[in-house]
Amino acid sequence: MKKLAKLLAHRRTVVFLDLEGTQQSHELIAIAAIKADLNEDLTIKKSYKGMFHLVRPKKEVGRFVTQLTNITEVDVVDKGISYAKAMLALRNYVGKNFKKTAFFVFGNHDSRIFHQSFHYSPDADETIVKNVTHNLIDFSSFLGEFIKDQNGNPLSLINNLLVFKEPFQGVHHQPLDDAKNLMNLYRKVLERKDILLEEYIKVFQLLRHIPEPLKLMIQFIMKDQTINKDQFISHLKEYIG
Numbered sequence: 001m002k003k004l005a006k007l008l009a010h011r012r013t014v015v016f017l018d019l020e021g022t023q024q025s026h027e028l029i030a031i032a033a034i035k036a037d038l039n040e041d042l043t044i045k046k047s048y049k050g051m052f053h054l055v056r057p058k059k060e061v062g063r064f065v066t067q068l069t070n071i072t073e074v075d076v077v078d079k080g081i082s083y084a085k086a087m088l089a090l091r092n093y094v095g096k097n098f099k100k101t102a103f104f105v106f107g108n109h110d111s112r113i114f115h116q117s118f119h120y121s122p123d124a125d126e127t128i129v130k131n132v133t134h135n136l137i138d139f140s141s142f143l144g145e146f147i148k149d150q151n152g153n154p155l156s157l158i159n160n161l162l163v164f165k166e167p168f169q170g171v172h173h174q175p176l177d178d179a180k181n182l183m184n185l186y187r188k189v190l191e192r193k194d195i196l197l198e199e200y201i202k203v204f205q206l207l208r209h210i211p212e213p214l215k216l217m218i219q220f221i222m223k224d225q226t227i228n229k230d231q232f233i234s235h236l237k238e239y240i241g
Helices: 002-008 063-069 073-079 083-094 109-120 126-134 139-144 157-163 175-191 193-206 212-222 229-240
Strands: 013-021 028-038 044-047 051-054 101-105 136-138
Touching: 002 139, 013 063, 013 109, 013 175, 028 063, 028 083, 028 109, 028 175, 044 175, 051 073, 051 083, 083 109, 083 126, 101 175, 109 126, 109 136, 126 136, 136 139, 139 157, 139 175, 157 175, 175 193, 193 212, 212 229
Parallel strands: 013 101, 101 136
Antiparallel strands: 013 028, 028 044, 028 051
C-alpha cells in the first residue's frame, strides 16, 4: 500500500497505542502499547506482549470518564505512576528502535493527551514526548479515505473491524483491549485488500463534491461501459447547456 508505506517511511518497528484521558484537563490516566515488527510488505511479522500502566494526573479523572472506562480517582491515586515515569516506561518498552518507531493511534485525541499531560507534568522527558508525537499515525484518518458510512463519515474502531468481518475482542475502552483490536484492524487491512478495494469503490460512488460529469464517468466505468473523448466532450457540453 503506497500511502501506508509513505506514512511509515521505511520504519519497520511499530507500536499500537491506546490512551485514556481525564474529562476536563485531557491528561493521561491509562496507556497501553503493543509493539510489532513488520515485514517488507508492511504485514506484521511478530508482535510482543503488551504494556499497560495507570497514570496519575494532576486534575480529576471526571465522572463521565469513570463511567466510560471504569477507571476511578482511587485507581489512579493508588495504582497510577507519574506521567514522567509512564513516558520512560514506554521508551524502555519499545527499546533500541524507539527513535525509528511509528506509533499507531485511532483518532486525533491521543496527540492532545500527550501534549496536555506534558503541560501539566513538565518534569517528563520532553524528547520522549516529542519523539512519540512526531511519529504518531492516526489510523482512523488513514482508513477514513477508503472506508466511510453512507453519509461520508469515517467509522469507529468497532465498525471498521466489522467491515472486515472481525468482531471487537474484549472490552471497549479498556486500553490494552483497544490496542489489541487496533493491531488486529491493521492486520486485516493488509490481509484483506479486496475488502478495502470494495469499500473504496463505494466511497467514489458516494462522493458529493466532485463535478457531475466525473460522477457520470464513474458510473460508466462501474457498469463496464466505455466512453471516448468525443462522448466525454459531448456530455460536458450537455452539462454546460
